[in-house]
Amino acid sequence: MKLLTGNDLKSGAVVWWTGHDWSLHIEDAVNAGDRADEIAQREEAARRVNGPYAVDAEQREGKARPLHIKERIRALGPTVRPDLTLKPADPDHRDWVI
Amino acid sequence: MYQYDSYDQAMVDTRVEEFRDQTRRRLEGKLTEAQFTPMRLKNGLYLQLHAYMLRVAVPYGTLNSRQMHALADIADKYDRGYGHFTTRQNIQYNWIKLEEAPDLLADLAKVEMHAIQTSGNCIRNISSDHFAGAAADELVDPRPYAELLRQWSSFHPEFNALPRKFKIAVIASDTDRAAMRLHDIGIQIVKNDAGELGTAFYVGGGMGRTPMIAPCIRDFVPLDQLVSYSEACLRVYNRYGRRDNKYKARIKILVHELGAEEYTRQVEEEFAHLLDQGIEPPIAELERIRTCFADPAFGDGARSVDRSDPDFALWVDRNTVRHKHDAYVSAVISLKPVGGIPGDASAAQMHLMAELAKEYSFDELRVMHTQNIVLPHVKIADLHALWTRLDADGLGAPNLDTIEDIIACPGLDYCSLANARSIPVAQKISERFAANGKTEALGELKLKISGCINACGHHHAGHIGILGVDRKGIENYQLLLGGSEAEDCSLGKITGPGFSEDGIVDAVETAADVYLRERAKGERFLDTYRRIGIEPFKEALYG
Ligand code: SF4
Numbered sequence: 056m057k058l059l060t061g062n063d064l065k066s067g068a069v070v071w072w073t074g075h076d077w078s079l080h081i082e083d084a085v086n087a088g089d090r091a092d093e094i095a096q097r098e099e100a101a102r103r104v105n106g107p108y109a110v111d112a113e114q115r116e117g118k119a120r121p122l123h124i125k126e127r128i129r130a131l132g133p134t135v136r137p138d139l140t141l142k143p144a145d146p147d148h149r150d151w152v153i
Numbered sequence: 154m155y156q157y158d159s160y161d162q163a164m165v166d167t168r169v170e171e172f173r174d175q176t177r178r179r180l181e182g183k184l185t186e187a188q189f190t191p192m193r194l195k196n197g198l199y200l201q202l203h204a205y206m207l208r209v210a211v212p213y214g215t216l217n218s219r220q221m222h223a224l225a226d227i228a229d230k231y232d233r234g235y236g237h238f239t240t241r242q243n244i245q246y247n248w249i250k251l252e253e254a255p256d257l258l259a260d261l262a263k264v265e266m267h268a269i270q271t272s273g274n275c276i277r278n279i280s281s282d283h284f285a286g287a288a289a290d291e292l293v294d295p296r297p298y299a300e301l302l303r304q305w306s307s308f309h310p311e312f313n314a315l316p317r318k319f320k321i322a323v324i325a326s327d328t329d330r331a332a333m334r335l336h337d338i339g340i341q342i343v344k345n346d347a348g349e350l351g352t353a354f355y356v357g358g359g360m361g362r363t364p365m366i367a368p369c370i371r372d373f374v375p376l377d378q379l380v381s382y383s384e385a386c387l388r389v390y391n392r393y394g395r396r397d398n399k400y401k402a403r404i405k406i407l408v409h410e411l412g413a414e415e416y417t418r419q420v421e422e423e424f425a426h427l428l429d430q431g432i433e434p435p436i437a438e439l440e441r442i443r444t445c446f447a448d449p450a451f452g453d454g455a456r457s458v459d460r461s462d463p464d465f466a467l468w469v470d471r472n473t474v475r476h477k478h479d480a481y482v483s484a485v486i487s488l489k490p491v492g493g494i495p496g497d498a499s500a501a502q503m504h505l506m507a508e509l510a511k512e513y514s515f516d517e518l519r520v521m522h523t524q525n526i527v528l529p530h531v532k533i534a535d536l537h538a539l540w541t542r543l544d545a546d547g548l549g550a551p552n553l554d555t556i557e558d559i560i561a562c563p564g565l566d567y568c569s570l571a572n573a574r575s576i577p578v579a580q581k582i583s584e585r586f587a588a589n590g591k592t593e594a595l596g597e598l599k600l601k602i603s604g605c606i607n608a609c610g611h612h613h614a615g616h617i618g619i620l621g622v623d624r625k626g627i628e629n630y631q632l633l634l635g636g637s638e639a640e641d642c643s644l645g646k647i648t649g650p651g652f653s654e655d656g657i658v659d660a661v662e663t664a665a666d667v668y669l670r671e672r673a674k675g676e677r678f679l680d681t682y683r684r685i686g687i688e689p690f691k692e693a694l695y696g
Contacts, residue, residue: 067204
């Protein structure tokens with residue numbers, strides 16, 4: 056599957072395409088399939104996202120998981136500062152990233 | 154310390170307002186990202202893995218307490234309560250919002266700081282010896298010359314769009330504490346046979362994917378021709394540097410391809426021409442700058458400490474360095490606690506370091522390229538009081554230049570160019586050696602880790618270097634041995650196939666054990682490596 060990701064223009068935060076909007080949470084991401092480029096162009100032109108691009112992902116236990124570790128780190132935050140990730144209280148999130 | 158005059162302040166203030174306008178236009182959609190990117194980069198603002206990252210220049214690594222307090226306030230107000238000190242003596246913030254960046258830059262300008270030319274293809278922040286003005290072995294304080302070059306290179310219209318980024322280091326002692334020969338230009342202040350001060354120019358060094366040690370292209374340039382000679386070096390590069398290929402665009406490739414002799418010939422030709430043009434700033438300006446760096450009013454005092462507390466004695470032995478005045482030392486505040494993130498400091502720690510600088514070090518701090526902080530002028534009599542306060546706040550790690558004093562770039566935890574994480578490897582290695590008790594026996598052992606071939610973590614120059622690579626989406630780590638960025642500069646060699654994250658920690662311990670087994674009396678790791686070569690290490694690692 057293909058997820059669409061980019062950064063919020065104002066805050067720089069990592070965001071994911073939900074099918075109708077952008078979310079901070081990868082759990083909300085949907086498969087953009089072969090429409091990824093078209094959506095990316097339209098959303099960037101409307102300044103709803105900065106620098107969007109598609110990433111390859113798989114479904115694991117019903118949730119989207121990018122194939123590359125870099126995107127998984129982007130999705131949650133630095134592995135060395137769990138307190139600054141999107142899931143500071145979740146001890147399992149590291150297993151999902153690494 | 155240098156103080157802005159009205160020109161400096163006006164330039165920085167004007168730039169803040171210019172960037173405020175550019176940011177507004179970007180947010181309103183009047184500029185595309187492609188148009189805006191070079192503008193934000195010229196102001197040090199990158200888009201990194203999680204957010205915008207701002208790199209703030211710390212000229213030649215020198216700060217006063219007011220500036221360090223301001224950096225701490227910025228960490229609290231605009232970031233997430235911390236900053237990261239880098240291998241170019243700068244500080245980076247990882248979680249900046251574009252909409253707040255102009256206000257942040259305005260706050261910086263209030264304390265005579267900025268982020269100008271900390272990115273882009275221009276002359277970057279000039280770096281220097283972190284013990285400048287304090288070192289017992291320096292000829293003169295190199296910072297007035299670094300400052301002169303800072304002024305020359307700031308907004309230099311001719312060098313605003315170089316083939317690639319350009320880094321200059323200035324030192325004034327035979328001991329190289331600034332990796333001078335691994336810069337695009339390394340300048341060493343020297344004395345000639347007549348006792349006159351001048352500068353030796355080393356040009357074409359660098360790390361990255363093609364590491365090179367800069368050759369000396371001229372061993373004496375009179376001090377009153379420093380700017381002209383620098384300009385000549387840059388002009389030849391600007392004219393012939395490889396703009397066609399990003400990977401061949403650094404000056405090291407030009408010097409290598411032309412040959413040092415031909416490059417030097419062209420520089421000398423340009424230099425002769427420039428001498429006629431009279432571009433050198435008036436000597437009065439250098440004198441004005443020099444007065445800003447006058448010695449503080451050193452007093453007399455004890456030459457030794459009470460060593461009855463072994464923890465304190467260890468810290469004194471490891472983390473203090475001889476000063477040009479006998480009653481003082483330079484004290485290094487380690488930002489490498491066991492298992493910590495190299496170079497990171499919380500806002501509270503920055504405030505504390507600022508307070509201690511005010512109280513114990515004539516209001517001065519330095520950022521080391523090894524990602525630690527120096528209080529350059531501490532009275533020996535004050536060391537115990539200083540250490541007590543550092544230790545209470547987790548800043549008393551006694552590990553300068555040991556295997557626990559690891560340089561690590563941000564790597565894949567923060568950097569969008571990374572192939573692998575650097576920080577967790579550094580954390581695991583420092584924990585391993587703190588636990589196995591070998592740190593003391595290993596003595597001076599400089600370990601440096603980069604998360605990709607760009608080599609921000611100076612892995613080529615580590616006695617032990619580690620390079621993170623991407624093996625089909627899996628992090629892998631190559632081991633290098635035998636590098637040095639000091640006056641005995643050398644480039645490390647890759648030992649062989651790479652290792653996993655845990656495997657590299659074992660590999661470092663294996664290499665350390667080979668040294669402990671093979672070393673002759675008085676040899677450092679690097680000396681033993683140079684004597685016995687790479688084979689015994691390979692044998693132990695892969696045999
Ligand atoms: S060496 Fe590579 S991974 Fe590390 S900070 Fe530099 S560009 Fe990023």
